[in-house]
Each structure stands twice: as structure tokens, then as C-alpha cells.
Amino acid sequence: xxxxxxxxxxxxxxxEALGPDLRKKMTFVGGCTTGLLVTDExxxxxxxxxxxxxxxxxxxxYTSYSALQQELQAHGFKxxxxxxxGAPICAMKLGDLRVDFMPDDENILGFTNxxxxxxxxxxxxxxxxxxxxxxxxxxxxxxxxxxxxxNGRGKGxxxxxxxxxxxxxxxxxxxxxxxxxxxxxxDLKIYIxxxxxxxxxxxDFDYVIQxxxxxxxxxxxxxxxxxxxxxxxxx
Numbered sequence: 001x002x003x004x005x006x007x008x009x010x011x012x013x014x015x016e017a018l019g020p021d022l023r024k025k026m027t028f029v030g031g032c033t034t035g036l037l038v039t040d041e042x043x044x045x046x047x048x049x050x051x052x053x054x055x056x057x058x059x060x061x062y063t064s065y066s067a068l069q070q071e072l073q074a075h076g077f078k079x080x081x082x083x084x085x086g087a088p089i090c091a092m093k094l095g096d097l098r099v100d101f102m103p104d105d106e107n108i109l110g111f112t113n114x115x116x117x118x119x120x121x122x123x124x125x126x127x128x129x130x131x132x133x134x135x136x137x138x139x140x141x142x143x144x145x146x147x148x149x150x151n152g153r154g155k156g157x158x159x160x161x162x163x164x165x166x167x168x169x170x171x172x173x174x175x176x177x178x179x180x181x182x183x184x185x186x187d188l189k190i191y192i193x194x195x196x197x198x199x200x201x202x203x204d205f206d207y208v209i210q211x212x213x214x215x216x217x218x219x220x221x222x223x224x225x226x227x228x229x230x231x232x233x234x235x
Contacts, residue, residue, distance in 0.1 A: 003049045004035040010097060011036075012128050014053045017076050017094055027123040027135040029116075029145060030054030030100075031166050036126055037139050043173025048165065052091075052098040056116045059103050072101065113152075115144040118188075139177055140184045140192070143167055147195040158199065158208045168212045171226050172219065178229045193234020196227055 010032055015023055031050040038044045059065045069079060072092060080091035080098060089109055090100050103109060104116040119141035126136035137145070150163040158164040170177060181189050199205055213219040 002045060003047050004044055006049055007032050007035045007047070008128065010050075010053050011134065012132065013097060014055070014094060014099055015128055015132055015134050018072075019075060022071070022075065023134060026055040026057045026101075027120045027137055028053070028126075029056055029102075029119060029137045029142070031162060033137060033142065034166050034169050036136060037142055037170055038173035040173040040175065043169060047169055047173075048162070050162075052100055054100045054102065056102045056104055056113075056120055058117070058120060059105070059108060062108055065103055065108050068101070113145050113148045115141055115148055115188075119145060138180075139170060139174055140180050140188065143170060143177070143181070143192055144188055147192065151195070156202070157204070158202055159204050159211070164199070164208060165212070168208070168223065171230075172212065172223050175226075178226055178233070181230055182233045190234040193231050197231045197234075200224075200227055200231075 011028060015028075018026065030053070031048070032053045034050075035044055035047050038047065057068070059068060069077075069092070073079070077092040077094050077099060080087050080093050087098065088100060090102050092099050092101060102112065102116065104112055104120060106112040119137050120135070122138050122141060123135040124138060125133045127133045146163045146167050150158075150161055150167075153163075181192055184192075209220050209223055213223070
């Protein structure tokens, strides 16, 4: 089973366990959705396997979040106790699969991503299977949330960052992304533009691109061209 098929299976398992009512309240985000957003078949086949499924939701208070966890337990999810392996406090388990349920309000668990709320508002329906649809993050907000995540946990090291890997997969594997960013809301496209400009100036970024393309110079040039176009969009 190739990585994209593994990702689809993971997403489908979670979507089916949630049921229709809970699915409506949540948006699928994160690395596991990369294969749904990439449109280039070659890049799609290169996408890495990810270990978890990420979802975001809107809750008003910690009490509401706790009530949601209880509802999720009734659907087969179990609370994951944080450990040295780095499982966050939002993690639950569905069998052997880790599922992170992340609120869009920092006050709930002490963290969030500034783009989560808008990512939920702009999500679109995606059919995983007949009669099984999910709310899927848009490509532009995928990039924004990944840049924000990298700034929070990347430690300035793009070589070891899965967030940067996911970003490059989308830049490389979705030719229409540049146009999509160009038509995005002003604050969003300026943020993406500025953060990409910071990234490409990092001393190790050339190595990140080379690793991503396995030394394919033509692909390297194409990625850099797209990144430069994204930077220009915000100026």
C-alpha cells in the first residue's frame, strides 16, 4: 500500500468513527491531508507516511472541550496520556491510530494556530468515499497553518521539519497554488509571502529543496520559481 492509500485509509477510519454529526463540526488538517490537496500524480506518490490525523474544531470553553472528549469516547476514541514520545494534550487514540483534536481558541488548551478559525470557515467538502464526506482545509490555509506551526516548533531547522516538507509537497505538487494564493485575503497572502521569504534565506534551505527533489535540477528550478512568485504576491 502506497503512502497516499495509507493516508486515505487513516482519514476514512477517523471519518467513519466520528459519524455524520461530529464530522460536520470538525475540519481535517495537517500532514495526513497533503495527498488530498496535491494534484500532480508524481508528487502525490512521493508524499511521506504520517503517524496521526489532525482535526480542528470550535469550542467555547474547556468544559465544552471535555464534553466533546466524552462524546468522542462514545465513538471509540480513547484519551491519550501525554508521554515522552511527544503526544500533545489534545491527542486521542482510535485503535493504534493517534488523532489530535485541536481547538481554535488558545484559551482552551493553552495553544492554537492563528489560522485555524479561518481555516474552518473556508473549508470545503471532500468525498473520501461514496456517502462519506469531510470538511477539508483549503490549500492556501494549509500553507498558512504549516508556516505558523513551523514557527512554533521548527526551531529554525527546515531540514528536520515535517511542516516544511508538507509545504514543499504542496508547492511542488499543486501548480495552481500560486494563483490560489494570489486571490486570497490580503492579510493571508502577505503572511504567506513574508514567511516564505524568510524561509528561502535560511542557509540550509537549498539542501531542503535538493533533498525534496532527489537532486532533480528541473524540479528544483520549478519550485524556486513558484516560491519567488509567492513572495512577489505579498509585495
